[in-house]
Amino acid sequence: MKFHSLRGMQDIFQDDSKRWRALRSILQTVLDQYGIGEVQNPILENLNLFVRTVGDASDIVNKELYSFEDRNGEHIALRPEGTAGFIRSVIEKKIEHESQKAFYVGPMFRYERPQKGRFRQFHQLGVEYIGFPEGDADIEIISIISDLLEGLKISKKAVININHLGTNDVKQEYCRALKEFLLDYKDSLSEIDQKRLDSNPLRILDSKDESAKDILALSDLPQYQDFLANQHLDLLDSLIASFGSKNAIKINHKLVRGLDYYTGLVFEVVSNELGAQDSFIGGGRYDNLISELGGRPQSAIGFAVGLDRVLNLFEPVYSYKKKVIFINLTGSDRHHAYNIASKIREASKNIIVESILTDASLKSQLRKANKLGGDFALIIGDGEMTNKKFIWKDLNESSQEFVTLEEIIGKIHQL
RNA sequence: GCGGGCGUAGCUCAGUAGGUUAGAGCGCUGGAUUGUGGCUCCGGAGGUCGUGGGUUCGAAACCCAUCGUUCGCCCCA
Numbered sequence: 001m002k003f004h005s006l007r008g009m010q011d012i013f014q015d016d017s018k019r020w021r022a023l024r025s026i027l028q029t030v031l032d033q034y035g036i037g038e039v040q041n042p043i044l045e046n047l048n049l050f051v052r053t054v055g056d057a058s059d060i061v062n063k064e065l066y067s068f069e070d071r072n073g074e075h076i077a078l079r080p081e082g083t084a085g086f087i088r089s090v091i092e093k094k095i096e097h098e099s100q101k102a103f104y105v106g107p108m109f110r111y112e113r114p115q116k117g118r119f120r121q122f123h124q125l126g127v128e129y130i131g132f133p134e135g136d137a138d139i140e141i142i143s144i145i146s147d148l149l150e151g152l153k154i155s156k157k158a159v160i161n162i163n164h165l166g167t168n169d170v171k172q173e174y175c176r177a178l179k180e181f182l183l184d185y186k187d188s189l190s191e192i193d194q195k196r197l198d199s200n201p202l203r204i205l206d207s208k209d210e211s212a213k214d215i216l217a218l219s220d221l222p223q224y225q226d227f228l229a230n231q232h233l234d235l236l237d238s239l240i241a242s243f244g245s246k247n248a249i250k251i252n253h254k255l256v257r258g259l260d261y262y263t264g265l266v267f268e269v270v271s272n273e274l275g276a277q278d279s280f281i282g283g284g285r286y287d288n289l290i291s292e293l294g295g296r297p298q299s300a301i302g303f304a305v306g307l308d309r310v311l312n313l314f315e316p317v318y319s320y321k322k323k324v325i326f327i328n329l330t331g332s333d334r335h336h337a338y339n340i341a342s343k344i345r346e347a348s349k350n351i352i353v354e355s356i357l358t359d360a361s362l363k364s365q366l367r368k369a370n371k372l373g374g375d376f377a378l379i380i381g382d383g384e385m386t387n388k389k390f391i392w393k394d395l396n397e398s399s400q401e402f403v404t405l406e407e408i409i410g411k412i413h414q415l
Numbered sequence: 416g417c418g419g420g421c422g423u424a425g426c427u428c429a430g431u432a433g434g435u436u437a438g439a440g441c442g443c444u445g446g447a448u449u450g451u452g453g454c455u456c457c458g459g460a461g462g463u464c465g466u467g468g469g470u471u472c473g474a475a476a477c478c479c480a481u482c483g484u485u486c487g488c489c490c491c492a
Contacts, residue, residue: 004465007483059490063416081492108492113416115486124492192489208488258491268492275486282492306492329450364445366452374452381450395452 008112008120022316023307024105026151027125031103034144036127039102041085043109047075053084053289055260057199064110078109081259082126083286083302090130091295099131105307117277117309127283128302134285138235138265139242141301145269145281146243148305152314154271158280159248162239162267163224163255164232168288171263175201177222185215202256216254224253235265261286265301271313280309322415323352325374325395327365329381334359337380340390340405344378347409353378369395378408 005011012020047067054060066078079085082104090096105125112118127144129137142160149155165171179201186194190209197204204212215221225233236251243249257266266284274280283303291297326341328334338355345353354372356365362379369377379391384402392408393400403411 004483059416064490110491112490113488114484115488118491122492126492203490276488277491280492304492309492327451361445362450363452368452370452377452379451383450391451393451398452400451 006120008114008118010119010121018318019311019316020307022318023152023311023314026314027105027148027305030144030147030151031127033147034101034140036101036103036144039086039089039104040106041079041082041089041104043079043107044076045079045085045088047077049084049088049293050077050080052293053087053259053261054081058258058260060110060258064112066109066111080110081108082106082124082304083128083259083261083289086126086128087130087290087293087295087300091290091293096130096290096295096298099129101127101129103127115277116275117280117306117312119308123307124304125307126302126304128300130290130300131298132301133287133299134235134264137299137301138285139239141265141283141303142239142243142249142267145267145303146247148281149247149269152310154310154313155247157271157273157313158269159250159271160243160267160269161250161252161255162236162265163252164228164236164265165224165256165263165284166228166232168263170227170229171202174222174224174227177227178202178204181220181222182215188215203258205254205256232264257282257284261289261292263287267303273313274309277306277309280306280313282306321350321352322375323354323373324376324378324412325365325369325372326353326355327362327369327377327379328355328357328359329362329365329379330385331382336385340380341378343405344408344412348412348415351412351415 047065050065051061056062060080065080068076070076086102086104087096090100103126106123107121108124109121111120114120127141129141142162145160146155149158166174179197182189182197182201182204186197188211189197189204190207190212193204193207193209193212196207205216207213207216240249240251255266255268257268262284264285264287267282268279269281270278271280272278281303283301285299285301287297287299290300324344326338328337330337341353341355344351354374356368358365360368366377374395377391377393377395379393384390387402389402389404390408391400392403392411
């Protein structure tokens, strides 16, 4: 009987993990600069939380949720995104009236068919601002995104699309107008788009179907911008003015988001280097969500970064620590030699002291030292232990000398 | 949930008009003067040919199913 990892779930090993840490560290640095603190919410939540927030029309809830009944008969789901759980926790703590700037990172789960940039267990970093009405916060949110792109050095690979969905009333109104218009062309629409006409007409705006594109190009198609108030259009313009010099940012009135709870500003960052799943940051304002979940009415805006996708875009730069490979050749009481290694580690946290941990031949241990990328080898045999002088070998220079522990520590401090 | 490609050693891949013990390179591992790496040389380990059925005297190869993977659709970060 053989086990393998579940479909769409990956084991992330050493070198890949290193990439992840480098990514995390860059993102963290930017978030720290904005004074955004971390929140950790559970991965499991009540099933209905997601039905209520994400929307019962969306595929995420309809067919992509990992859900089950626990031993107590409660309906549980693995989180498909992070906003719902975070908002739930804020309301539960009764702090929704206080402003919050928070981020979270972690795995999310959707039962989808895996493909490039899409896994069943994937990772998101989310940022949520609560208690900041439309205006300054919207600008700061885009500013964070701009800084993230810059920190990752991927600004040139990315396009930020922005749109405004207006108030909930405007959203509904436009939705109705669009639906009414499209009904005349229903027969020309693809099967999928015809279904969307009922479930979520706005989604047809970014349909990839050719006939839908033709219809959407018609001059009498209701235009979102015609429904929007001037102040909303002005917000979009000011975002272009603020970030246009550093980023490719453009207004796209056909941009709608899949999650029901968005109102107001919405945005999405895409890259043409990612294949079909080209969007790696997405978010927007969701001023109605908190009250819908039973909290006091409070404005909110946030976004999520698809970390698995970002990982395909950025080139990590690793910090480098010198590495000493510890080779123990002593025959008896081998632990005495390992004490030397411990003393070196105590003397400096900026150096790696890695043990080979075998009694194989010196030749094979040195080969190993080379493969491990060691800068130095510390070789200790019985004779060295007796004399308290150890072999310190510079693997790059191919030179070596006998030195005491104190001399080794002195050398390390000079590195 | 739908469609296409792929699945032979840890990795990248050879191997088919079906035919004896399935190969290469890299990697791993041991050795080439006693306790000295990288280059070189010699040796070794490692594969139920994704899995399960079927066709056949005979299947890695042909057929079916299944699982996985990959690229799209859909969905979305």
